[in-house]
Amino acid sequence: MHAIAGFRSQDLVILEDEFKAASSKFVLMTDDGTAGKKGLVTDALKELIERGEKYDEVITIGPLIMMKFVCALTKQYGIKTVASMNPIMIDGTGMCGCCRLTVGGKTVFACVDGPDFDGHQIDFDEAMARGDMYKSFETKKREEVCNLFKKEVQ
Numbered sequence: 140m141h142a143i144a145g146f147r148s149q150d151l152v153i154l155e156d157e158f159k160a161a162s163s164k165f166v167l168m169t170d171d172g173t174a175g176k177k178g179l180v181t182d183a184l185k186e187l188i189e190r191g192e193k194y195d196e197v198i199t200i201g202p203l204i205m206m207k208f209v210c211a212l213t214k215q216y217g218i219k220t221v222a223s224m225n226p227i228m229i230d231g232t233g234m235c236g237c238c239r240l241t242v243g244g245k246t247v248f249a250c251v252d253g254p255d256f257d258g259h260q261i262d263f264d265e266a267m268a269r270g271d272m273y274k275s276f277e278t279k280k281r282e283e284v285c286n287l288f289k290k291e292v293q
């Protein structure tokens with residue numbers, strides 16, 4: 140089993156020893172190149188595939204944008220890919236509705252019907268749009284809190 144893990148920078152790297160222990164090949168990637176190789180997990184995956192590694196299946200877990208591009212890449216090479224939609228789950232009981240997504244044209248809930256789905260069937264754009272639905276509200280609230288904090292400090 141090969142593992143590729145990506146982080147923004149060295150100070151955010153976690154479980155490196157565990158990844159190494161659990162895989163026959165481990166590739167560490169960072170956005171800024173402060174640990175491992177500089178680049179994205181998709182860069183590493185593409186390099187391995189083009190170097191001749193054969194994969195029966197790819198499992199992707201992480202931010203939606205990363206999973207979207209991993210799935211787009213593996214689709215090009217015809218590699219079965221499972222994406223874990225845990226990142227969009229909130230209560231995990233089927234009650235909140237936050238994990239609703241479209242897979243293969245059908246509406247499903249990550250916590251009840253998944254969380255693992257055929258990555259090539261997931262509508263990642265819709266899932267990401269749903270995640271951004273309250274972005275302006277969240278930004279406004281964060282700024283309000285920050286402004287209050289600034290007043291308390293003064």
Ligand code: FES
Binds near residue numbers: 235239
């Ligand atoms: S996480 Fe709330 S319905 Fe699935």
